[in-house]
Amino acid sequence: MAQISLNVNGKNYRVDAEPDCPLLYVLRDNIGLNNPRFGCGLGQCGACTVLVNGSAMRSCTLPVERAASKKIVTLEGLGTPEHPHPVQAAFLEEQAFQCGYCLNGWILSAAALLERHPHPSEQQIQAAFEGLICRCGSHAQISAAVKRAAERRA
Amino acid sequence: MAATSRREFLAIGGLLVGFKFGDSAFAPQLLAAETAQTPAPARLDSWLRIGADQSVRVFTGKVDIGMGVQTALMQIVAEELDVAVARVELIMGDTGETPDQGGVGGSTSISAGAKPLRNAAAAARALLIELASARLGVAPGQLEVADGVIRVKGDASKSVSYGALVNDHNLTENLRVSGSGFAVNVEGNGKPKDPAKYKIVGQSVPRVDLPGKIFGRAMYSTDVRVPGMLHGRVIRPSGAGASLVRVDDSAAKGIRGYVQTVTRGNFVGVVAENEWAAIRARDAVKVTWSGVADVFPSDLYAHMRQAKPKASRESGRAEFSRGQKIVEASYEWPFQAHATMGPGCAVADFRADGITTVWSGAQKPHALKQGLAQMLGVDEDRVRVVWVEAAGSYGRAGDEDVAGDAALLSQAVGKPVRVEWSRADMTAWGGKGPAAMVDFKAALGADGRIEALEMIARAFSGTEIIPQANTAGNMLAGQLIGMPNTTEGNEYVQWGASTFAYEIPQVHWAGHVIAPLAPAASPMRAMHLRDPNGPAGTFAGESFLDELAAAAGADPIEFRLRHIKDPRMEAILKAVAERAGWETRPSPKRDLGAGRGIAIALRGGTYVATVAEVEADRTNRAIRVKRLVCAHDCGLIVNPEALRGTIQANLVQSMSRALKERVTFDDHKVTSVDWKSYPVARWADVPKIEVVLVNHPEIAPSGAGEPSSRPTAAAIANAVFDATGVRVRRAPILGSG
Ligand code: FES
Numbered sequence: 092m093a094q095i096s097l098n099v100n101g102k103n104y105r106v107d108a109e110p111d112c113p114l115l116y117v118l119r120d121n122i123g124l125n126n127p128r129f130g131c132g133l134g135q136c137g138a139c140t141v142l143v144n145g146s147a148m149r150s151c152t153l154p155v156e157r158a159a160s161k162k163i164v165t166l167e168g169l170g171t172p173e174h175p176h177p178v179q180a181a182f183l184e185e186q187a188f189q190c191g192y193c194l195n196g197w198i199l200s201a202a203a204l205l206e207r208h209p210h211p212s213e214q215q216i217q218a219a220f221e222g223l224i225c226r227c228g229s230h231a232q233i234s235a236a237v238k239r240a241a242e243r244r245a
Numbered sequence: 246m247a248a249t250s251r252r253e254f255l256a257i258g259g260l261l262v263g264f265k266f267g268d269s270a271f272a273p274q275l276l277a278a279e280t281a282q283t284p285a286p287a288r289l290d291s292w293l294r295i296g297a298d299q300s301v302r303v304f305t306g307k308v309d310i311g312m313g314v315q316t317a318l319m320q321i322v323a324e325e326l327d328v329a330v331a332r333v334e335l336i337m338g339d340t341g342e343t344p345d346q347g348g349v350g351g352s353t354s355i356s357a358g359a360k361p362l363r364n365a366a367a368a369a370r371a372l373l374i375e376l377a378s379a380r381l382g383v384a385p386g387q388l389e390v391a392d393g394v395i396r397v398k399g400d401a402s403k404s405v406s407y408g409a410l411v412n413d414h415n416l417t418e419n420l421r422v423s424g425s426g427f428a429v430n431v432e433g434n435g436k437p438k439d440p441a442k443y444k445i446v447g448q449s450v451p452r453v454d455l456p457g458k459i460f461g462r463a464m465y466s467t468d469v470r471v472p473g474m475l476h477g478r479v480i481r482p483s484g485a486g487a488s489l490v491r492v493d494d495s496a497a498k499g500i501r502g503y504v505q506t507v508t509r510g511n512f513v514g515v516v517a518e519n520e521w522a523a524i525r526a527r528d529a530v531k532v533t534w535s536g537v538a539d540v541f542p543s544d545l546y547a548h549m550r551q552a553k554p555k556a557s558r559e560s561g562r563a564e565f566s567r568g569q570k571i572v573e574a575s576y577e578w579p580f581q582a583h584a585t586m587g588p589g590c591a592v593a594d595f596r597a598d599g600i601t602t603v604w605s606g607a608q609k610p611h612a613l614k615q616g617l618a619q620m621l622g623v624d625e626d627r628v629r630v631v632w633v634e635a636a637g638s639y640g641r642a643g644d645e646d647v648a649g650d651a652a653l654l655s656q657a658v659g660k661p662v663r664v665e666w667s668r669a670d671m672t673a674w675g676g677k678g679p680a681a682m683v684d685f686k687a688a689l690g691a692d693g694r695i696e697a698l699e700m701i702a703r704a705f706s707g708t709e710i711i712p713q714a715n716t717a718g719n720m721l722a723g724q725l726i727g728m729p730n731t732t733e734g735n736e737y738v739q740w741g742a743s744t745f746a747y748e749i750p751q752v753h754w755a756g757h758v759i760a761p762l763a764p765a766a767s768p769m770r771a772m773h774l775r776d777p778n779g780p781a782g783t784f785a786g787e788s789f790l791d792e793l794a795a796a797a798g799a800d801p802i803e804f805r806l807r808h809i810k811d812p813r814m815e816a817i818l819k820a821v822a823e824r825a826g827w828e829t830r831p832s833p834k835r836d837l838g839a840g841r842g843i844a845i846a847l848r849g850g851t852y853v854a855t856v857a858e859v860e861a862d863r864t865n866r867a868i869r870v871k872r873l874v875c876a877h878d879c880g881l882i883v884n885p886e887a888l889r890g891t892i893q894a895n896l897v898q899s900m901s902r903a904l905k906e907r908v909t910f911d912d913h914k915v916t917s918v919d920w921k922s923y924p925v926a927r928w929a930d931v932p933k934i935e936v937v938l939v940n941h942p943e944i945a946p947s948g949a950g951e952p953s954s955r956p957t958a959a960a961i962a963n964a965v966f967d968a969t970g971v972r973v974r975r976a977p978i979l980g981s982g
């Protein structure tokens with residue numbers, strides 16, 4: 092057990108956790124957030140994605156000590172209904188997703204991608220999304236939403 | 246108290262969207278024993294209640310498995326009551342709050358499930374008009390309704406709101422009930438509207454569930470938190486038929502937060518104070534199982550061909566004669582996994598007096614209540630199952646079985662327990678869509694028409710485990726503690742009767758059900774996976790139709806039309822051909838490398854035609870789907886954009902199943918355990934998707950959740966033939982080499 096300082100969605104927390112405990116369980120159990128989500132615990136699907144210093148990371152395989160004192164943003168912290176992040180607004184306008192269980196991965200990876208490449212090429216989108224799963228198959232709408240978000244930023 | 250949530254509205258990008266935010270503080274909580282009884286369908290207020298603030302709370306035994314059906318149901322109620330959709334709140338799948346409608350299945354939520362809601366709303370409206378007529382002293386015919394306010398036509402000063410009327414009168418009237426389960430219906434004195442007058446039904450109302458999800462505030466079954474709740478994980482046997490020899494938890498005792506290991510029969514689970522401790526304890530506990538071998542066959546299809554069927558049926562006759570041109574072919578479809586995005590998760594709170602609440606994403610909560618009561622040995626009315634949205638489940642996935650796990654663990658430790666499965670618990674031990682193989686034979690006449698057709702299907706039954714978890718032995722936990730599965734059903738692969746689109750003079754069908762691969766507690770338990778047997782049967786049938794078209798030297802669409810009389814099927818075939826830019830010619834194409842294929846399907850009154858375009862290389866067998874175009878007719882369309890989204894996603898999922906998905910196993914266990922060993926479609930695999938919606942407002946809506954999963958595999962296989970001249974007869978197509 093160790094005392095670890097975390098900055099999540101702009102708030103500071105001190106949590107008691109095993110240093111090698113994946114960030115996912117600390118966010119859910121210690122801090123009480125509902126996002127991100129458990130999908131595989133193996134780094135294979137993206138359901139647990141959070142932004143760590145602006146990069147989309149799999150929180151299910153990231154030991155909490157490696158996230159200490161970094162800026163962690165979960166989907167909940169990305170934007171609000173009143174001030175939606177452009178990617179969230181675009182996904183809403185496209186009515187993307189079926190069950191939505193996968194969407195941390197897609198929205199946060201898209202947000203990180205557009206931050207780095209405001210006009211991403213097909214290859215850059217492919218690289219950002221290759222590790223993600225959407226079991227329902229919402230890909231067509233996700234694709235439309237990412238294009239819309241890129242245009243909105245332009 | 247029922248599941249409640251905050252509702253708000255906001256304009257985003259010119260779109261007025263309704264919000265439904267889950268909040269753990271609003272988590273549906275039980276509860277005294279007296280609330281556990283399921284409301285009787287015969288009372289109007291079992292279905293809907295109107296508040297003084299004009300709000301409309303609707304209670305339905307249906308649930309939303311991620312396709313947006315809740316928004317469509319809200320539209321249907323708002324339409325009949327003449328209120329804005331924003332006023333309607335839906336309470337779904339709570340056995341203590343909602344009437345039993347059989348839950349979700351068979352793409353029936355709109356076609357059958359909406360009926361009692363529509364009729365209850367119509368009854369309520371008629372009653373309110375009557376009350377207003379008495380209060381305002383005006384004949385009912387003189388009244389009109391605008392957003393829940395009843396007023397005198399031509400004199401807006403005389404009006405009264407629904408809210409004011411219900412202040413003095415509870416809507417407790419009796420309704421006439423017919424049918425049960427999926428088919429339960431009610432009728433009161435109001436007549437539902439003429440669909441020609443619909444204003445809200447038919448509009449693309451934004452899905453109410455999406456804002457909460459997109460802003461990270463939705464609540465799924467994984468997010469239910471109950472005071473004092475512990476976290477459990479299960480430890481499954483080493484393979485089918487293994488029995489527990491010994492458990493040693495000494496290594497787990499050093500894990501902070503570890504509580505205990507629970508064993509009962511062959512059921513093993515660990516309980517801890519938090520999830521990470523539960524995961525580590527699960528890995529630390531040493532479990533010894535009796536050895537097992539040779540349970541599963543090394544060649545599945547050889548086994549299916551040789552095994553003595555456990556049940557058989559046949560219908561029709563087909564006679565073949567010498568002079569006819571005979572075509573024969575066989576097709577194979579593997580076991581597939583639900584592999585839901587979120588592994589099964591449920592919370593159970595078993596109290597000392599047997600009062601139990603279970604929160605789960607189960608598609609059929611009312612049935613689950615019965616099964617859990619039997620497993621726990623308590624009276625049914627002591628158990629309340631509260632549905633909470635889960636990851637898309639596509640049939641009987643894991644939500645019922647994990648509820649059984651949670652119930653056993655909670656009963657054993659006397660505290661609320663949340664169980665979340667691991668990825669392997671889900672993929673390897675969750676239910677499996679049944680494998681199937683079909684032999685076809687047909688005779689072509691000189692005029693290029695099919696004169697006789699024979700179909701012999703062998704398949705595991707999709708109801709080895711019936712979708713209703715209404716007995717303990719239906720659930721894996723029940724089987725592990727020694728309760729037998731007593732409700733097994735025989736389900737055949739058919740491509741006939743209501744699903745057959747063609748007019749052929751002689752059709753002979755025979756179906757054989759293959760016995761389960763292992764008798765009990767098997768990771769290969771066959772159950773419903775989206776459109777049970779539909780994709781397998783349609784892959785075979787529509788591939789074979791294509792083989793016949795090629796043998797007749799005919800264009801595949803033109804050949805199908807020769808055998809189709811139903812104008813709706815003709816219309817969508819033409820619609821898909823037009824959108825796809827179909828080039829009329831026989832397959833295969835002369836210049837190889839790219840091709841197109843067509844397949845159609847009929848399911849429960851819904852018509853689907855799909856065109857696939859592929860690039861395929863004959864030498865290295867590389868296949869890429871470039872485009873899928875689907876024309877879809879399900880009668881009246883309630884919400885076009887939500888429907889389009891569901892079909893688009895279903896096309897990708899069914900393409901994934903067609904191209905990549907196959908459950909692998911060795912002689913006693915499943916070796917598909919994660920996303921590497923059970924690959925599904927990824928970003929790079931996804932083609933251009935186009936959907937053509939054909940609307941028939943005059944025809945009552947039929948289902949839309951499943952039908953479009955049917956033709957995809959055959960459309961792709963037929964396109965591969967068109968491109969390469971090579972026929973694919975085994976799914977998954979990419980693994981068929
Ligand atoms: S849950 Fe982390 S990648 Fe799947």
Ligand code: FES
Nearest residue numbers: 189191193225227
């Ligand atoms: S929308 Fe269900 S997994 Fe992506």
